[in-house]
Amino acid sequence: MAEAAALGGRTGVQARTVREDFERFVEAELPRAHRLAWRLVGGDDAAADDVIQDALCRAYRALGTFRGDAQLQTWFFRIVVRQAHNHRRWRALRQLWTGAPLHDAPAPSAAQGDPALRRRIEEALARLPRAQRDVFLLVHWEGFSVTECARILGKADGTVRSHMARARSALRSALRDVHEEGGER
Amino acid sequence: MTEPRDDELLRVLGEHYRPEPLAAERARAWLRTAERAAVQRTQTQRRAAGFAAGVALAAVAAWTLLPPAAEPETPPVLVAWADEVLSAGVPAVDEDAWVELDVPAHYQELQGWISE
Numbered sequence: 001m002a003e004a005a006a007l008g009g010r011t012g013v014q015a016r017t018v019r020e021d022f023e024r025f026v027e028a029e030l031p032r033a034h035r036l037a038w039r040l041v042g043g044d045d046a047a048a049d050d051v052i053q054d055a056l057c058r059a060y061r062a063l064g065t066f067r068g069d070a071q072l073q074t075w076f077f078r079i080v081v082r083q084a085h086n087h088r089r090w091r092a093l094r095q096l097w098t099g100a101p102l103h104d105a106p107a108p109s110a111a112q113g114d115p116a117l118r119r120r121i122e123e124a125l126a127r128l129p130r131a132q133r134d135v136f137l138l139v140h141w142e143g144f145s146v147t148e149c150a151r152i153l154g155k156a157d158g159t160v161r162s163h164m165a166r167a168r169s170a171l172r173s174a175l176r177d178v179h180e181e182g183g184e185r
Numbered sequence: 186m187t188e189p190r191d192d193e194l195l196r197v198l199g200e201h202y203r204p205e206p207l208a209a210e211r212a213r214a215w216l217r218t219a220e221r222a223a224v225q226r227t228q229t230q231r232r233a234a235g236f237a238a239g240v241a242l243a244a245v246a247a248w249t250l251l252p253p254a255a256e257p258e259t260p261p262v263l264v265a266w267a268d269e270v271l272s273a274g275v276p277a278v279d280e281d282a283w284v285e286l287d288v289p290a291h292y293q294e295l296q297g298w299i300s301e
Contacts, residue, residue, distance in 0.1 A: 023216060030212040038204035049205060053215050060223035114201065123204040140192075141199040172191045175198060 018063055025072045028055070033080050039137050040084035043122050047087055055083045058139065060173055074151045077144075078178035081152060082135060132167035136162050140168070 002045070013056070028031075037047035059079050064077055125133055131153075138149040139160070150160045 019220075026216055027209075027212065032213075034207045034212075037204055038200065042200065043204075045204060053219065056215055057222050058220035060219045061226060063223075117198075117201050121198050124276045125202075140195055168192065168195060172199075175194070176191075177230055178194065180196065 001088055003084070019068070022059070022063055022066075022072065025076070026059075029073065029076065033077065036077070036137060037080055037084050037140050039079065039125070039141065040134070040139045041091075043118065044124060047091070051080065051083045051087050058083070070074055071151070074148065077138075077152045078154070081138075085130070092113075115161035120175065120178070124171055127174070128167055128170055129157075132163045134169070135163040 022182070033055070034048060034052050036154050037051040038045065041047040041051060055076070059076055062079075066072070125136075127135065134153055135149055138144045138152060139146060144152065146160050150157045153160070155163075
C-alpha cells in the first residue's frame with residue numbers, strides 16, 4: 001500500500017508495472033548515468049556515487065508524477081544532470097566557506113588510464129562553461145542524439161548544436177598537442 | 186588536421202577520462218536502497234500527516250468542548266478605588282481632580298489587572 005502511495009496513488013498493478021519498467025531501465029542505463037555523473041562532478045568517485053544514489057532516491061519518490069509522455073530516459077537523465085549540478089554548487093559553496101579543496105580525488109587505478117592525461121582532460125573540461133560541458137558530455141561521450149540532449153537539458157536543438165560546436169572547438173585547442181604528440185599527452 | 190579526426194581524438198580522450206566500471210551488484214544495491222528510502226519516506230509523510238491531523242482535531246475539540254476560562258477577578262483595592270472615583274463624581278476631563286485621586290499609587294495594580 002505504501003508502495004502504491006509512493007507511486008502516486010496508482011493501483012497495485014499500475015504501480016508494479018511502472019516500478020518494473022523503471023527498474024529494468026535503470027539496470028540497463030545505470031553504468032552510463034554513473035559515468036556521466038562522474039564526469040559532470042569532475043572525476044570525483046565519491047561525489048558521483050552520491051549523485052547517482054540521490055538521483056535514484058528522487059526518481060523513486062517522483063515515479064508517481066512521471067508522465068508517460070516523457071521518455072523514461074529523458075526524465076531520469078534530467079534528474080541525474082540536475083543532481084550533479086546541485087552537488088557542484090554545494091561543493092563550490094563549501095570550498096568558499098571552508099577553503100577546503102574541491103575534492104580529494106583518489107589515485108586513479110590502472111584501468112583509468114594515464115593520470116596526467118586525465119588531469120589535463122579534467123582541467124580542459126572544467127574551463128568550459130557549464131552548458132557547453134553538459135552538451136559535450138551528453139552528446140560526444142555518452143552518445144545521446146542532439147534531440148535527446150536538448151530534451152534532457154530543456155534547450156532547443158539549435159542551442160545544443162551551438163554549444164556542442166563551441167565545446168568541441170575549445171577542447172580541440174586545449175588538447176590538440178595530445179594528438180600531435182602521438183596520443184601520449 | 187581535419188575536424189573528423191579531431192572529433193575522433195575527443196572521443197578517444199573520453200576513453201581516458203572515465204570512472205571504474207560500475208559493478209552490477211553495486212547498481213542493484215543502490216536500486217534496492219533507493220526503493221526502500223522512497224517507501225519509508227512515504228510512510229513517514231503519511232504518519233506525519235496523520236499526527237498533524239490528530240493534533241488539529243484535538244485543538245478544535247478542546248476549543249469547542251472545554252468551558253471558557255473564568256474572567257479574572259478585579260482586585261478589591263481597585264474596586265474600592267473605582268467606587269471612590271464614582272462617588273466623587275469626577276469629570277473625565279478634570280486632570281487635577283484625577284491627580285487628587287492618587288492614580289499613580291494604583292498604577293501597579295491597574296497594570297497587573299489589565300495584563301491578566
